[in-house]
Amino acid sequence: MRRFRIGVLFFVLAALALAEEGKWTPQQVLQIDPTWLKQQGLQLPALKLWDPKRGTGLLAAAVALPGCTAAFVSANGLILTNHHCLFGLIQEHSTTDNDLITNGFIARSREQELAGKTTRITVPRKFTDVTKAIEAAIPAGVNDLARLKAIEAKQKSLVAECERTPGNRCSVAAFDGGLQYTLVEGFELTDIRLVYAPPRAVGEFGGEPDNFRWPRHTGDFAMARAYKDGKPYQCEFFYPIAKTGVKAGDFVMLMGYPGRTFRSMTADEMANERRLRFEMAKDVFGEWIGLLEQTTKGSAEGTIAVSVMLKNLNNTHTNAQGQLDGLERGKLVEKQRAADDAVVAWAAGRAAFAGALAAKQDLEKLAEARRATGARDYLYGVIGTGSVALREAASLVRMAGERAKADEEREAGYQERDWIRIRAALARDTQSFYRPSDEAILSSWLRRAQAEKITPAVGRSALDLFRGTKITDPSERLKMFNESLDQLRARNDSMLNLALALEPELRAWRVATDTRDGAIARLRPEWRKAVIAHAGKPVAPDANSTLRVTFGHVKGYSPRDGVMYTPQTTLAGMIEKSTGEEPFAIPRFILDAARTAKTREIPLNFMADTDTTGGNSGSPVVNGRGELVGLNFDRPWENVANDFGYNPDVARNISVDVRFLVWLLEDVQKADFILKELGLK
């Protein structure tokens, strides 16, 4: 099906400009001009990638792990993914005496494979358009809050119905903000056994200092096998290991389950994200990071207690900085505004899109309303990530409120099945509580809350709140868990009192958020209709954790004037970085194996301009023949804002080169059992 109805020259220019942008759904691959795909380097017919009649194809050899992607690489269910995606499985079998995390693991026969308890994968089976069913479930004339609840309820019931088939794992995914809803039917394999893990020093080589960075030298891969009914799972589709590796300019495709992107937002909505998410995070978390560092200086106890919180704050803070830099570098908001304006101008003369234009105006009104309350909303939102004591108080108050309802009336996350988890978290909190740090963070929150006129914060001091509370006493806290709102009130505990006073505001904020989401679910599809019609060719929808494929080429980029990041690194670079100290400590046996000049040229990591985001960790990277050439594991710093817009100058992802994997298995670890199955022995 040809959808490009434009002249040849313009087509070529447009194709060049857009070549690598887009996380395509399997169905969309068949809408893309096959000549163009061939020119890019695809040597297989598109129908081999996806057969719409059967609802499957080579793309389905990419399977979902929670938060990650994995790939079948043999007919007997051998799975390749990132080391960090199988870390839980490795950890399960790691003991002080048999430290698999540090030493790695090699199964030398099927019997040696290590079964796990928690790892599961989902293999895609069927995609069904359920848009009509969802729309039919929305009562006529309801308000936006009711609309959201109706959509959510219908989604839940469709999922429940689908999961009645044993082994099924289903979800309803919204595309283009609800323009289309798809029931994604997959089946879950729960018997996943560890086959190979490199030493952590290889799998996590470079650690935090190299995270998000190029040049990169990380062997971030591991292998497992899926079993069904006690036998290796027989898969119809898998990616054989490529006999020849890639070089600069080579075509690659990348399959996987990208989590979430924001490219269908209007410019105003993006600008809101910039200000109300990233700039706020930079400001608030930047201050809190400083407070944690100051208050724990010289205290081993304090340093340990706040370490997880500090890491999380740092992650968010660093990410926010990257998003802000990338939005600025790519002028993404400005480009989106120009794109919005072009659609508006085009639609203005077309009666069919009057609704789209009205929807756009309403989206902008919502964005404006959000701006008015954004700073205050942000402070409500970070109660869950700031002071431990305030978070606990808020959680206890909300729990007490929900407990008073019937279970099916309770908010998600506060139903009876969630209680064990909530109680465990309250018990565990003691580990991460350090009074001087918590007091400083709470002070900061109170000061900011007062400035934003959050009434319950006015006149309270963190010191007084801590003096008048028993919430920091673990046994008292667990007692509180079982108490009603009246009992909590009767305690006259200063921290609980603050939470009780905040709860009506928080409830109103949650309702407002849900109402806005309901409105967006109504408006966004209308507006996207115009955007897609204006494009006149397939437009990839935002990522939503469903199976996607992206096409691109092995390619470096220039991070700044006078510097070029070349697209491939080698073992030589890993050895250069090796200091003997974590995270740059390569085990001696690998250093020894890497002595010869020829070995040092083994390719280790490469970049391509395929279009990825979180969830693509472990995504297979294959050549034009569908053979595995690499395994995606990261994207460089300059590309963090990719979620808002594809900037071809810096849109790159980073993969482990399969030649490093083969070298490690073959020359270093003599993993014959695995190599035979991969057809390499």
Added chain:
Amino acid sequence: MRRFRIGVLFFVLAALALAEEGKWTPQQVLQIDPTWLKQQGLQLPALKLWDPKRGTGLLAAAVALPGCTAAFVSANGLILTNHHCLFGLIQEHSTTDNDLITNGFIARSREQELAGKTTRITVPRKFTDVTKAIEAAIPAGVNDLARLKAIEAKQKSLVAECERTPGNRCSVAAFDGGLQYTLVEGFELTDIRLVYAPPRAVGEFGGEPDNFRWPRHTGDFAMARAYKDGKPYQCEFFYPIAKTGVKAGDFVMLMGYPGRTFRSMTADEMANERRLRFEMAKDVFGEWIGLLEQTTKGSAEGTIAVSVMLKNLNNTHTNAQGQLDGLERGKLVEKQRAADDAVVAWAAGRAAFAGALAAKQDLEKLAEARRATGARDYLYGVIGTGSVALREAASLVRMAGERAKADEEREAGYQERDWIRIRAALARDTQSFYRPSDEAILSSWLRRAQAEKITPAVGRSALDLFRGTKITDPSERLKMFNESLDQLRARNDSMLNLALALEPELRAWRVATDTRDGAIARLRPEWRKAVIAHAGKPVAPDANSTLRVTFGHVKGYSPRDGVMYTPQTTLAGMIEKSTGEEPFAIPRFILDAARTAKTREIPLNFMADTDTTGGNSGSPVVNGRGELVGLNFDRPWENVANDFGYNPDVARNISVDVRFLVWLLEDVQKADFILKELGLK
């Protein structure tokens, strides 16, 4: 004259391998295969570069400034060099009201040019081989110390004779350690007037953080005019501004006065430099930097007092680290050893080179002897850069010893003409003395001296030395300056006593050093004869501040795996780096002028693999037609060890692109007067 007597294929390979190595003397240019030079990109006949009959040529348009190089760029004596090379001249005319350093300067007519007091240039006139005269001056059978003194005396007398011609500025340069001595006759122009200086923010853009770094965006250039007898100096040779700039791969030549390199050392001598100069500097200065930082923490007085010393120590320490890294990266000592061994193997069967082999063995014995005393010698050497109080005491004791002699017997630097300078330094020292820092440095020196069995250091503590001295009292110190050794002894001052006890050891060390230098002057030429004969083609001698030319191409390099430094930067990069704060603050009028996309593409700096060292600052970089395309001002960090060996992977120098200069003069500063003279208006 064709000197390559080898087959074509081998010639091509050898030429490729050696293309860019070598700072050639003007005479050597005529010995290089003209076909090869043409292949490289030279479009002029070699005789145009240098006419041996006249002893001049286009190369002579490069003139010497103290520590720098400059280039004539018009027939009327207009000179182009680095901003930092003309800084003294700019400073002379800079006042609070008329701050030329900050604002820059543009002469809009000859009358506006600003005459200076101290800037002088030397134009090369004639090169005479005086090897025979020097050798004849060495009495037969003298020891090595007397040999050194005889050579030095003859050099002095040749220079004095040459400088009898008014305006002459002469020197005797040793090539290949004394294989050839050349009397270099130049004439000095002392009326140098400032014509153009950019604002310091352009001329020093990037400052310390960017020093030695790529990517670079520094407009390090300024212009002056040489006058003779009150009229613009008429020069026969100059480099016209190129109409088209360079791009990657283009041929360039670079002329100048490189100061000193160490490539004719044997591998053992290089290994000694590595250990006894750079590793020692890393160790000792690394400790002292830490001590200065600790002892001045929180003290404004201390911080100011030690700032110059700290800067000097940091420079040496950073340079040492660069040398060590570069020696390791290029495996320079190992390569030198292989080269030495090849010459030894070749010479072994040739009776004519028996003397060369013996000389090599003797050089190695000297190197071995130096190793035995190296750490101790280093501590003697750093008395002049460490504790201010000890340095003063040593200087006063030496001064008293020398004063007792007749003036012509006194060591260089301690003759009557030097006394004012020494006395001024002693008076000035108060500014850079901060007791806690000085005591810490002295403690470190004493501890190290004791470990090296420097007897006078044994049993002394820095605290006691400071308690028992009056040397830190400025007026007492100036009194001491006039006293004899007996008077100094009679003071029984603890610091002077240490210096008095050290002086015999220091004297013995100076004699040993001179003796070794005399031996090297005897041995090195013998050994170099074999090296040059073995090469069978011209071999560029080590730099010695005489006029040289180097051939190369515009070229980037890879500083590490996965990264390529591309060879050109643009104005866009300067703007990207601009923070508004020194040293990244570009004046507003330049930012304004750089608004258009086309302007931002103006080339700013470029790299080439021409072979440079200190002294090449301000060297003209010209294309194959002899037209100026750039102005050398730095080399990147990875190339610091270039003085020991040319590593083609990283041997790069950094130049200002002449297109930036033209843009600044033409589009921004409308400097029509200068542009007309440059033929650009």
